[in-house]
Amino acid sequence: MAAMTYRDALRQALDDAMKEDQSIVVMGEEVGRYGGAYGVTKDLIKTHGPERLIDTPISEPAIIGAAVGAAMTGLRPIAELMYIDFLGMTMDQLANQAAKIRYMFGGQIGVPMVLRTQGGTGRSAGAQHSQSLEGWVMHTPGLRLAMPATVQDAYHLLRQSLTKPDPVVFIEHKALYTRKEEVDLTSEPLPWGKAAVRREGGDLVIVTYSRQVIYALEAAQKLAAKGIEATVIDLRTLNPLDFDTVRQHVERVGKAMVVSEGVMTSGVAAELAARISEECFDFLEQPVVRVAGEDIPISVSQELESGSVPSTSLIAEVAEKMLS
Amino acid sequence: MAAMTYRDALRQALDDAMKEDQSIVVMGEEVGRYGGAYGVTKDLIKTHGPERLIDTPISEPAIIGAAVGAAMTGLRPIAELMYIDFLGMTMDQLANQAAKIRYMFGGQIGVPMVLRTQGGTGRSAGAQHSQSLEGWVMHTPGLRLAMPATVQDAYHLLRQSLTKPDPVVFIEHKALYTRKEEVDLTSEPLPWGKAAVRREGGDLVIVTYSRQVIYALEAAQKLAAKGIEATVIDLRTLNPLDFDTVRQHVERVGKAMVVSEGVMTSGVAAELAARISEECFDFLEQPVVRVAGEDIPISVSQELESGSVPSTSLIAEVAEKMLS
Amino acid sequence: MNLKPNTNLSSLYRTMRRIRTFEERVGELFIRGQSAGSMLHLSIGEESSAAGVCAVMKPQDTFTTHHRGHGIFLARGADPKRMMAEIGGKETGYCHGKGGSMHIADMALGHLGANAIVGGGIPAVVGAGLSSKRLKQDSVSVAFFGDGAMQQGILYESMNMAALWDLPVLFVCINNQYGMGTRIDQATRNTAFDQRAKAFGLNGTVVNGLDVEEVQAAARWLMDEARNGKPGFLSVEVYRFFGHARMDKSPYRDEAEELEGRKKDPVLFARNKLIETGLETEPALDETDRTIAAEMDATIDFTVESKAPQLNTMFRDVYAVGEPEPEPVRTRIDRVLAREDV
């Protein structure tokens, strides 16, 4: 066990995977010499060279498109989008090409690429650099979707993503990079596609992912001090989605909250709430509550920014209301 | 009252609106001389001239971006995307620019544009020309979203869209263009943002929009022959969403089905099911059932295509199961 | 640049004739109501671009095409039966009826896929070029697209990357003068497309598509250069003989123009050249044409006799075999409604 940051765990995963699999290349803006806008690929160019850490021009559609072509011809590319907010330029290459190629071509070939990016609020980066757009991805058949909350998962989910036969969108959270945890990277990882029960309690089940797992755990601790015991489920991957674990706990407890930083309407929070509501209908004592991003853009003002997405205090406040 | 097709009603709406409001221009691929890939703008160039029916190069991102700039400087552009499947190239201009400009700039200015497009299955057009991507739009704050099912609404919702101060995504259904109905275009239209109860029955509420309204009504008729009476709600606009109407009927009836042609996971069907489940919790006798597109791409084979989205028979079959 | 032809015109003629006849049969399939939909884009009039470029490709080379890609794939050596069956949406087709005319692909022949998104297949060749360079595949990857795609930004992003990274990539614009109903001069101010390629640091040239040997010569030069790391761009000037797709009667252009345009017939030109130069006799060519006609007739029968794919195959191939699969809507609904059993 050693203390490590989320950023370093990601970097370690890239480094280890690239050593084991020579077909892996990283391509994106500033991934090489600069070491990544958030430092995730720092110095990797020294070990693996500029042929494998490929600095690209600022051409997001072509970055993703080139990764698709590379993945079809023998490489295992990691295409980096500096911010998930740039997804809008690339959804054609991602959703019409990467996601559909295996299907359209009758199973002849797959697109084993990873799209690494980061999202979320926390840096006063404004409306075009703070979004949580995983909802668009989850709504696109053919794309796997991983969103690590913990340092351990940052490492293992990225390693696992790099073994998958289909395109994986891997979304980091910009506010987690400096988070430090004790980790043992040599331990047996949880299987891909399996949710983690981060905490168990009999009063309420909180289903979430990415940074909101941290908030939910903090909230659960606050709640525990008031005698409320929450189960916190970290989904880890949204596609595949481990609904069995969710079902099991919701059926046991009877009360569920879903938390997502993405805007509430028609996104991940909606899917999770719909799914629990339909599959655990007879076990629910009250409606599933959605705690999610407001249906508004993100402001640059720190006050408005943090006020517009779920937080430890909002989760705790809502949980108390649910149990009062 | 006169019989008219959906296509002609749209055309009439454009024609009437352009006569009344000289600031309206239509810009898109083949909208002028060709008259639109599906004939909606046929001959409008003869009345309104090539300065107002602007044939563009095949440059979707710039078409939407140019419409944004035009809308900010005095025109009221209608940007046409020939297929909603091309949305992926334009989501940056749509979601990062059009949708957020009023907000980011503190309310100084809006983007009164309409993005007209068409979606859905029905023409063996394959994976990249048959999608229902309204889920991405509904998940984007700042965008209004209208999806007419009837000929009357094709006319009135388009007219109303052309008076709105904010960007409206207006999605037609490719399989409805040739549909004919008796309409009276001079009649008072339903208010913008109001759902229409197309049929009332006490056994089940079906909440849907666009072509699935037609299917739901056909299914309801089949069901009526078996003694099952369904209410069919046509949402007409997904943003704003008239949940009050939905609530009222679901609370009365206690059983709800939502139908969407978009893929099931994390899309419009999820939102509607989540919303009904949370807001009508105490009135639901059974889970809200989602009938939606399979979580797969669309095949060109007609059998696989029609088999992968909701149909009259699937709606009826599920309704019977719900009531058995 | 050496434009001296150095190939077998007979074989180029044969390739072009096969394309033309195949496309005629596609039209027939549609008329017989056996095609999957009406989005069928015929490459009649453009045969020289497919034949000329594919003739200089090596077995290890790869390519992507646009929506009007039947000819290119045939020139590359496709089985016309499996192509036609795919166009009919049948299970015997290249993609088992999932792709159709606009999404044919075949890894065995390096066909990385046709595309229904104008410009959508272009950046993939940059990636294939990267693979080639890094994995030493000695292959060139060729993107075929129409003049309409000259106005898609992703083309320039792709060209820029190919030039920056010295990739073995060739961009081929089949300039048939039209994007649907829009004549190329209605889509852009400057149609000297080679200037654009050169501005991004690529080799670039424009060639008249009437003479397939000229196309081939230009393609050979560019392909050789590309294989050595200098990417290129080729624009082949042809004329789209018929409407954009099967339903389009081309009301936006007049008959005089069409008649004039159809004079630019690369198949006829090659035929006449073969006869004039004494390389072939008219009867021999007639015999060639008859053999091809028979071969292509058979593609229709094959398609008509093939079955539609089984309904449950629709859940296959979304993800790789053995990976978690999508759950069918009916299964989900049945479970949700069967709750009384819990």
Place this chain on the structure above:
Amino acid sequence: MNLKPNTNLSSLYRTMRRIRTFEERVGELFIRGQSAGSMLHLSIGEESSAAGVCAVMKPQDTFTTHHRGHGIFLARGADPKRMMAEIGGKETGYCHGKGGSMHIADMALGHLGANAIVGGGIPAVVGAGLSSKRLKQDSVSVAFFGDGAMQQGILYESMNMAALWDLPVLFVCINNQYGMGTRIDQATRNTAFDQRAKAFGLNGTVVNGLDVEEVQAAARWLMDEARNGKPGFLSVEVYRFFGHARMDKSPYRDEAEELEGRKKDPVLFARNKLIETGLETEPALDETDRTIAAEMDATIDFTVESKAPQLNTMFRDVYAVGEPEPEPVRTRIDRVLAREDV
């Protein structure tokens, strides 16, 4: 093209000095922890592009900028206090704290908005050009962007449309040699950017940004042409004096290069020229600088004293006033949980 300067260098100097001093204060605001975040991109070293181009714009003209747009907006006549307050995310800012440094806009001055998406603001000028032409506004719309955006496809789509439709549009690339840590020759093979514009049918030229009068002269020519329907492209060659944003110490370039690059100082160059040509004296310029310094100092005080926006303002301006509004999450949850009252 007439490059003979025909303007008031003193006023250009003043504009450039104001920009430089303002940007220095932005750095200070950040150090004092009063800026909204660290995504602050200073235009020090690039003042000539803003001053030179804006000097030939007319009141009715419009423009968009990239993320490094403070200088352009100042040159256009912005109120530095409201700018600084916006950079601080305060309610007194141009956008009431919703936009920040990368999303400043002001309709009164024709500023259609800064953009945090590289290339994102470019196509809007095509639309503004359309409005101008159709509504006879006699305005030119100018897109300002960095050399990084030269590799964004949307630029070429926009150029193509502007040329095709003869729009009053000017594209201005501020080539500061870097996109973050990537030197321009690491992003493209051919940096003679005017070739690209010409290939799409626009006027195009590259100008050395050291001398603001040269920039202005080139801009005047292009602007005049644009107003008459021939769109243009101008690349101004400058050097980014400091890091990409406030946190970037530029480890990817060495000090020698930086020192050399900073010699290309348009503010200093103009100052020397004013003195050498006898248009201004050194003491007079010192006085000018002091006045500007005082003006810019005040922007910091204004910002520090301004309030953060009220939390409930976050629900405003998603849609127009009077239109259906977004429902706050708490309201929704309260209603859902208050069901026993129903």
